[in-house]
Amino acid sequence: MAISRRAFGIGLVAASAAATGGYVYLREHPEIAGRFGEAKRLFGFAGGEKEGFLANARVKNTLERRFGLVIDGRRAGSVEMVRERALLDQKPQFLWPSSSVLVEVARSSGVKISRDQVIFNSPIVLYSWDRIADGLVKGGIAQPAGGPRYTVDLSKLLKAIIAGENWSAIGVADLFGRARVVCTDPNKSNSGFMFAGLAASLLSGDVVMPETLSRIDGDVATVFRRMGFKPPSSGKLFDDYVAGGAGAQPLIVGYENQLVEWVLQDAERWKRLEANAPAKPVILYPQPTVFSAHPLISVERQADDLIEALTSESLLEMAWEDHGFRGPLGTIGKARNALLQSRLLERIDAVLPMPDAPVMLALLDRLAA
Amino acid sequence: MRIFGFLRRSLALLAVPLMAALLSGCGGPGPQFTILSGSENDILEPLVQEFCKSRNATCTMRYQGSLDIALALKAGDPGTDAVWPAASIWIDMFDTTRRVKMVKSIVRMPVILGVRRSKAQELGWIGAKVTAKDILGAVEGGKLKFLMTSATQSNSGAAAYLAMLAAGIGKPDLIEAGDLDKPEVLATARGLLKGVERSAGSSGWLADLYRDGERSGAHYQAIWNYEAVIKETNDKLIADNHEPLYAIYPADGVAVADSPLGFVDRGRGKEVESFFTDLQAFLLNGDTQGKIAKTGRRVEIGRATPLAADPKTNLDPSRPVTVIRPPEPAVIQKALLIYQEALRRPSLTALCLDVSGSMQGPGETQLLDAMRFLLTPARTREVLVQWTKSDEILVLPFSDHILWTARATGDENEQTGLLARALELRAGGGTDFYTCAAQALALMKPRLADGQHLPAIVIMTDGKSQGYMSTFESAWRADGHRVPVFGVTFGSEVDRGQLDNLAKLTGGRVFDGSKSLTDAFRAVRGYN
Numbered sequence: 001m002a003i004s005r006r007a008f009g010i011g012l013v014a015a016s017a018a019a020t021g022g023y024v025y026l027r028e029h030p031e032i033a034g035r036f037g038e039a040k041r042l043f044g045f046a047g048g049e050k051e052g053f054l055a056n057a058r059v060k061n062t063l064e065r066r067f068g069l070v071i072d073g074r075r076a077g078s079v080e081m082v083r084e085r086a087l088l089d090q091k092p093q094f095l096w097p098s099s100s101v102l103v104e105v106a107r108s109s110g111v112k113i114s115r116d117q118v119i120f121n122s123p124i125v126l127y128s129w130d131r132i133a134d135g136l137v138k139g140g141i142a143q144p145a146g147g148p149r150y151t152v153d154l155s156k157l158l159k160a161i162i163a164g165e166n167w168s169a170i171g172v173a174d175l176f177g178r179a180r181v182v183c184t185d186p187n188k189s190n191s192g193f194m195f196a197g198l199a200a201s202l203l204s205g206d207v208v209m210p211e212t213l214s215r216i217d218g219d220v221a222t223v224f225r226r227m228g229f230k231p232p233s234s235g236k237l238f239d240d241y242v243a244g245g246a247g248a249q250p251l252i253v254g255y256e257n258q259l260v261e262w263v264l265q266d267a268e269r270w271k272r273l274e275a276n277a278p279a280k281p282v283i284l285y286p287q288p289t290v291f292s293a294h295p296l297i298s299v300e301r302q303a304d305d306l307i308e309a310l311t312s313e314s315l316l317e318m319a320w321e322d323h324g325f326r327g328p329l330g331t332i333g334k335a336r337n338a339l340l341q342s343r344l345l346e347r348i349d350a351v352l353p354m355p356d357a358p359v360m361l362a363l364l365d366r367l368a369a
Numbered sequence: 370m371r372i373f374g375f376l377r378r379s380l381a382l383l384a385v386p387l388m389a390a391l392l393s394g395c396g397g398p399g400p401q402f403t404i405l406s407g408s409e410n411d412i413l414e415p416l417v418q419e420f421c422k423s424r425n426a427t428c429t430m431r432y433q434g435s436l437d438i439a440l441a442l443k444a445g446d447p448g449t450d451a452v453w454p455a456a457s458i459w460i461d462m463f464d465t466t467r468r469v470k471m472v473k474s475i476v477r478m479p480v481i482l483g484v485r486r487s488k489a490q491e492l493g494w495i496g497a498k499v500t501a502k503d504i505l506g507a508v509e510g511g512k513l514k515f516l517m518t519s520a521t522q523s524n525s526g527a528a529a530y531l532a533m534l535a536a537g538i539g540k541p542d543l544i545e546a547g548d549l550d551k552p553e554v555l556a557t558a559r560g561l562l563k564g565v566e567r568s569a570g571s572s573g574w575l576a577d578l579y580r581d582g583e584r585s586g587a588h589y590q591a592i593w594n595y596e597a598v599i600k601e602t603n604d605k606l607i608a609d610n611h612e613p614l615y616a617i618y619p620a621d622g623v624a625v626a627d628s629p630l631g632f633v634d635r636g637r638g639k640e641v642e643s644f645f646t647d648l649q650a651f652l653l654n655g656d657t658q659g660k661i662a663k664t665g666r667r668v669e670i671g672r673a674t675p676l677a678a679d680p681k682t683n684l685d686p687s688r689p690v691t692v693i694r695p696p697e698p699a700v701i702q703k704a705l706l707i708y709q710e711a712l713r714r715p716s717l718t719a720l721c722l723d724v725s726g727s728m729q730g731p732g733e734t735q736l737l738d739a740m741r742f743l744l745t746p747a748r749t750r751e752v753l754v755q756w757t758k759s760d761e762i763l764v765l766p767f768s769d770h771i772l773w774t775a776r777a778t779g780d781e782n783e784q785t786g787l788l789a790r791a792l793e794l795r796a797g798g799g800t801d802f803y804t805c806a807a808q809a810l811a812l813m814k815p816r817l818a819d820g821q822h823l824p825a826i827v828i829m830t831d832g833k834s835q836g837y838m839s840t841f842e843s844a845w846r847a848d849g850h851r852v853p854v855f856g857v858t859f860g861s862e863v864d865r866g867q868l869d870n871l872a873k874l875t876g877g878r879v880f881d882g883s884k885s886l887t888d889a890f891r892a893v894r895g896y897n
């Protein structure tokens with residue numbers, strides 16, 4: 001059974017070739033690579049609304065075990081992450097903002113993009129409380145949509161805010177002062193950014209263009225000035241909403257998935273709340289609304305693998321089931337949660353496109369002034 | 370027998386690590402973890418420590434004012450693994466590099482006015498709906514004075530001040546930029562701030578001062594503070610058989626602190642980060658939130674039952690309050706600047722500076738550095754402790770006698786003159802700060818009569834004083850207990866005892882200047 005020196009030599013070359021080939025193959029197939037060797041660490045910024053998804057043990061586990069990826073995703077506002085030098089200078093390997101328009105903005109900030117792809121979709125909605133929503137129905141601003149869910153005539157609401165109407169004038173008798181809706185800082189975070197775009201389009205009567213912007217930007221600025229302090233991220237604003245209650249946060253802008261995530265985090269809390277709380281959170285779907293797409297921008301080639309991983313069926317289903325993110329085309333996943341079914345609209349047909357990047361940048365400058 | 374001996378030794382060797390593992394709990398040792406926190410959270414520290422103990426972790430909570438926490442974030446690495454200020458606005462405005470992540474509100478605390486019950490009765494406020502206008506009326510009519518932390522140094526002071534400003538504007542739901550240019554708004558706010566009897570850089574310390582006032586005979590009338598801190602103060606007052614505070618929730622709006630706990634990413638690895646997420650989850654679980662709710666703090670809907678209302682003190686954490694929206698950051702910054710430069714009660718500060726022989730060398734250098742900071746408007750303005758023309762500054766360098774005295778206003782040129790003189794100081798001789806403090810009091814006396822200024826004596830020293838405390842104490846008592854004494858200690862072998870006694874007597878505080886005299890002097894300014 002002695003092996004000749006020649007055979008040994010050939011075996012060595014073959015083994016080395018197989019190892020090299022295997023290494024190259026595994027590098028190109030992260031799904032297999034994850035099962036072997038050390039995981040690849042990726043650092044980047046993600047919008048606050050995806051912090052829960054990235055912290056989900058099932059997600060982390062799948063990313064690491066199946067795809068060999070460990071994600072260090074820091075929370076940053078979607079707009080600031082594609083514009084602010086203080087963040088970009090930290091050399092993120094990926095950016096995960098919450099609007100496709102921001103891919104263009106990133107490019108114009110000098111970000112070298114290896115690849116970008118929409119991972120999730122979530123409609124922009126208004127969050128309020130049942131008794132306030134019922135008031136808005138009486139005031140002719142909102143309409144019931146079967147069950148504790150509503151649609152809202154956002155254009156009418158915005159006009160009432162611009163006119164400085166009190167809450168009582170729009171049907172909400174027990175709130176003090178002038179009506180307002182609060183969103184995140186549009187210069188930092190995407191939900192505020194998208195709401196600014198949606199408000200501008202609704203006030204101009206169509207998707208706002210460079211030539212129509214100057215006609216309505218003053219009105220948009222009034223809506224934003226009335227908000228006072230605007231938190232830098234949507235996750236923080238939603239936390240303020242649920243923690244502060246109806247008195248502190250009567251009406252805010254958020255993503256549809258935020259309530260889903262909050263309910264799923266602690267189902268018992270939700271049941272207690274539905275049974276006892278003096279006011280219960282409700283979603284008002286603006287008619288029309290805008291879809292927040294969540295494009296992943298890989299800045300370094302290494303982060304391309306993250307796109308592959310996140311668009312895998314298993315992670316997309318986890319995103320819907322545990323976090324309420326709709327898929328890349330705005331469709332919902334397979335899971336149905338009894339706690340929330342009566343509060344979500346399965347189909348959202350009235351969707352407006354976002355204005356172009358140059359119009360949005362001009363609007364942001366106006367709102368920052 | 371040899372086999373048994375071998376087995377015994379082997380078992381003994383095995384037992385040592387086994388016992389160690391059992392004694393240290395199930396897992397290995399947890400991380401060393403530090404939290405930079407507002408003083409209002411000290412009552413929650415046992416819960417934090419309970420969690421840390423369960424993980425064999427060593428946790429340290431360092432308490433600072435909101436502005437200190439904000440400035441630590443602004444500088445980059447705050448040197449701690451988590452921050453827990455009173456309100457998220459301090460993180461949002463100052464954490465420009467977004468180092469803080471996973472921020473979650475642990476509790477909610479409205480900032481309200483606690484009024485001595487008999488005073489509330491006298492004002493007709495028991496069971497009544499009280500607005501900020503009513504409070505203004507009582508202050509202007511000379512019927513009410515209160516304790517409030519510095520609006521530029523502490524969150525509860527900022528919150529109370531913004532609520533007063535909003536009331537002055539007459540549309541308390543929001544302060545907008547243009548509102549701060551209106552003379553009538555500023556007049557209202559100035560009127561309300563005339564009611565400030567004592568200020569501080571820390572809400573916890575201010576609450577202690579209120580209780581000390583019951584013992585020392587100062588008997589303060591009211592205090593702006595967090596609802597939960599008013600409750601804690603009442604618990605202690607009632608236990609000591611003192612009169613409790615009656616809670617006033619201004620009907621036209623209060624500011625609410627949201628107590629955010631956030632992780633500071635300093636690259637310490639996954640273990641530290643997951644320790645933080647577990648700590649946060651522990652503080653937010655139903656069981657812990659139930660314990661927290663018992664302290665009078667408001668917790669998120671559905672998490673726990675709030676503390677029952679107490680008709681005697683009017684405290685009711687389930688009472689809905691009208692919340693003033695925090696203004697935009699630029700408006701807040703402008704409001705704070707106006708507070709410091711135009712609206713707060715002007716200060717009358719005597720600085721007793723120790724230039725005795727032991728200060729030679731590094732002591733002298735650091736003292737002069739601290740003076741450069743304190744008397745350079747560009748530097749004090751950065752941290753919102755600048756003097757204004759309405760402030761009065763007395764400087765008294767001393768050894769075993771007073772070398773000279775100088776008086777100036779906060780006018781920029783006068784500060785420059787004062788600084789030039791201070792920079793000529795050289796160390797030598799013995800130490801007697803009692804004489805200096807007594808002399809300072811004598812110099813302040815003519816300016817105290819009209820009650821316009823908020824007075825303080827600040828003694829900076831590195832050593833024990835000669836002379837007797839009675840030199841100062843008798844003069845202070847004769848003057849009617851009006852002036853608090855603050856100490857700033859310096860050097861490694863300082864004996865704080867004498868300064869502590871002076872501070873305790875007068876309702877002052879001693880600050881440790883051994884790490885940074887400049888920081889200590891800045892902290893003192895928050896109290897004056």
